[in-house]
Amino acid sequence: MATPVFYLNVNIVGYDAEIILNGAPILQATQAYACICFPTISEWVVNGTNTLQVAIYDGRGLPKPEDGAAAIVVPADAGSESDEAPRLRVALCRGEMGEVPEDGAEEELIVLEWEPPPEDPNNPLVLPLTVSEKGDVSQPWGEWSWQRAEPFAPTQETALELTQFIQSLHAPLAQKNLLPLMDASKPKFDEVAPCYDMAPADATSRLTTAFKEISSPPGWKLAAFDPTQLQLRPCCDNKVVEPRTATGEPVLRQAAPIDGQSWALQLFIARVDGKLAVVR
């Protein structure tokens, strides 16, 4: 039997929004251009009830968001604003490995579609707004390690521990030493590789080979890690933390593009069996 692949069919035009699946941030869309893509996210799908959410921060024709709302990072040279009518539709779908999704022939498991409600002075639309849909899904990989992880306590000690953990990955990587990162990512390799018909060794080999090429250009540098700018974003009912900078960028990323190419690695950290690990 072919390996199932879960993916999102994202079609967002005219909104600044973020897609969240089971509490994990998957993708951001910007008003600047249409966001039409099909991220494969088998590793975030759970057996049972899955929750698909879209946090809407801003949009064409919507009231301005209240202060403090999260901003979407728009890449430079993103192009002009699309002239298409705003739309927001995200679907969790199931397909098979190697298949090219085709409109109208997809197996949609959860569909989230939203459009602004008619203006109501008594009940004004307040941004940011999070909309969600739930649906039961069955997947063959069982419970994920991040599901079993113990939630992080929102304490200073937790923040310090996570900061030190990230530093322990960042510092060697800055020296192009992948080993600490690979060691810490073992739960990820073990769980995610089989989702895509790979062995954990294939996953490590991929990272090793690709990182060697990515970091090979002269002048390649890892962006500096600044603990004062670190944001620890709780995800998945506080069981997972996504470390990122104040501007929303991954902490492990290339300092500057080289020949137009830039690299970044999003980290999702959980405490697995009492030990901090990169789970996604």
Next chain:
Amino acid sequence: MISQTQGWSVFDPSGELLVVPSHRARGVEGFEPFPAGTPWDWYLSGNLPFSVLVELYHATSGQCINHSPTEDQIREMLTRIDSSVRDGRLVVYRRKPKPGQSGGSSGGFAGAPLGQQTQPGPPPKREQPPAPETHPCDFETIAIKCSHCPDSDGKRKLDKIEFKRQGSTTTNTYKQPPSGSKRKFVERLQVVANHEDKGADDITIELTGGPGYTCGHQHPHIDILDESTGKWEHHQGETNVTFKAKCKALPTPPEAYQNPLSLIRYYFFPTQTKNSYRVDIESCGFKDDMSRGFGRLMQTVDVYPSDTYKVSLSIPSLKKLSYTKSKAQLLGDKAGTTVTETEKENSSPLLRKSETTSTSESLSGDKLESERSYAVKEGKDGLKETVKESLDKDNNYSKSTSLKKVDPVDHPVRDMAASFTFERNGKDVKGSETIGQFINALVNIQNEIQSVMNFINDFQPQVGWKFIFELELFKGDLSYEWGFKEWEDQAVYKWWKFEIGMTLFAVKLEVSFGASFKVAGIGITAVIFGNVSVDCRISASKEAAPDKPEPWESKLAAEPKGELGIRSALGADWVKAEGKLTCGFPFEAVCVASHDEPFHIDWKLEFTGVKAVVTGHVKFVGSISKEWTVMQPKKNWKTGKFPGGDEDKKPLKGKSGSIAA
């Protein structure tokens, strides 16, 4: 000395020679044309008596004067008649030899310089120069008009051009065009007429008023020169003269004029067809009281061709063109590039497609090998998929698949229907011969536009493709007429009129194709899909106005609409475009019409290519953003002139307006 019946003998020591204006050369009894070789130099080298020069002056001068010419006038006259003799306006005659004479007194100088032949004796007695004229001889008004003055349609409101002399010459045409007009004003009469007798215009010259003509010079003289033939028409003593005015004939264009625009240009207000008639009207110019009167008027009448031309062009929509190959199952092998089987083939009859399957098996030693190949041929390009399997005695099984790259879009536009008529005065002028090259050019452009899809970088045929074109290039109707027309005054102007309702360029393109996005050594087979369109239409009509001769111009531009999406085969990796992913054919056109240039459209087409910043999300590695050029842009890709053909390509013959490419 002077013979009114025979002309003017200007050298008369012996009475052997006559110098006669050419129109009086007929019937000069007893004389014959002087043989080749001019004796004229001798005349002009001081051998002519002054009295002869005076007579010659009166015979040849444009001014009819009643007194002896001055020395300067004589000198000017000698220079003038020299050229007149050389161009045939004056001819030299000699007396015919008398029977029985061997050469006679004049025969001896045949073919030799006159000065050496004649041994003139002492010149005979000559008459004295004539006394100054004392008879009134003049007209008061000269009227020149064409047969359309006034035109029954009311277009030419001018009744006639009247000339009078009150100090200087005055005319009823001496008025300026309307305020604000930029028309160049002409005071002469201009008419339209055919180049043949049938269709020639009648120009009438009428002299009225004045004391009459009592001078004895058979005044008035009305001399008319047809500049196209160099022939003079002379009238003496007539006050009402009508002559036929014709334009010059336009030769058939050379065979090279197969291109519609070059053919139109050939027939577009051809300057070489304009003819002119010089009219010289003369009297002594003395009124009853012998004061100076009108005397003389020289005028020119311009004749333009009366032909009107009409071009009608109608190009229907091209049928929708579809190139599809259904998606094949892309297995999730690590490299992501191997294909195992092709499920189904869709084809269009236009693709001239053929499919072949072959199987071979071989056994060598303990190894069994089989090879299956499937080949699909589409036009000149093909796709060949070969599967090799082998099994040895230890049950080691191996299988490999190879796939040869294919161009997905061939040249399927082979013919198109279009009608093109080019008429002069309602009759066809080589239009049917021209249509071939014209259509061929459009077909070539359409094929080039479509075949740009064959230049996808790292095209991945295994994921199938779909290109559906709705392509319109200069579809619609154009009607264009032109010709010289007489305006309400004495002028002729360049009239033109066009009506156009045309889609200059429109593309609706639906695409879906695979291309490989490579990052950090990992290739992701992505599928680009979506719809884009470009639409550029014009609807306009315009007629030339003589008082507003400014060129008409309209600039048009069309930008692509629509957006492409990107997806990848389901697997560990996926891609996302960071920015607009578009594919477009920006089109610009400048439509121009004026009396200097025939209606045409200069157009330019570009191809934006497919280029975007794309982020590849590679599992375990991270996200890598880079600029990805899926298809190279083509700046200033195609330019052309409509309705022009392809200068480099010979026309192809087709059936009833269609052509086989």
